[in-house]
Amino acid sequence: MSDILAGWQVKAKEAQKANKQFLQKMQTKKGKGAEKLLPDLHEEAFExxxxxxxxxxxxxxxxxxKTPDIKKVSKFLGIKESALIETYLRLDEDGDYVVKRSPCPFLGADNYCSIYDVRPGDCRNYPYTxxxxxxxxxxxxxxxSTICPAVFYVLERLKGAGI
Structure with a gap:
C-alpha cells in the first residue's frame, strides 16, 4: 500500500482545512491543469x-x-416502487430520496452490494475522482476525503503535483 494511504483516515481529518482551501482554489481556477490529471490519478488510486x-x-x-433508479431497483428486487420507497427510502431536506439508515440496507456483511448491477447513478459515479x-x-x-481513501489519495497526489 502507498505511503499516502497509510493512516489515511487520520491524515484526512487533519488535512480537512488545507484540502478545503486547495479545492476552493481549484474551483476558482476551474481545475486548470489538474482536471486532465484526474483520469490517470483515478486509475492509480484504484490500483x-x-x-x-x-x-x-x-x-x-x-x-x-432518482426516479429511474427507483424503477430499476424495484424491478430488480421484484417489489413495487411504493414498497421500495416505504421500506428503504426517505425524503431528505433537498427533496431527494435517500436510504433511511446507514449503513446502506443493500450492503452485505462482506461489503458486496446486493443491487450492484442496478445501483443508483450516484453509486456508479462515486467517488467522482x-x-x-x-x-x-x-x-x-x-x-x-474522510470517507473514501481514493478521494484522499487523489487530493494528496494533486497537491504533491504543485498544481
Missing part, C-alpha cells in the same frame, strides 16, 4: 485500493435514488 476492503461510502453516506465533479463541488470532495 492500490479495493473498495470491498472499505465500503466507507456505503457505511456512512447515501446516494440519491475521474470527473469535473471533483472540483465542481469542493465541500463534498473534501468531506469525501
Amino acid at each position: 492500490k485500493i479495493d473498495c470491498l476492503q472499505c465500503a466507507g461510502c456505503c457505511k456512512s453516506i447515501s446516494p440519491r435514488f 475521474d470527473s469535473h465533479e471533483f472540483f465542481k463541488r469542493p465541500n463534498t470532495t473534501y468531506l469525501n
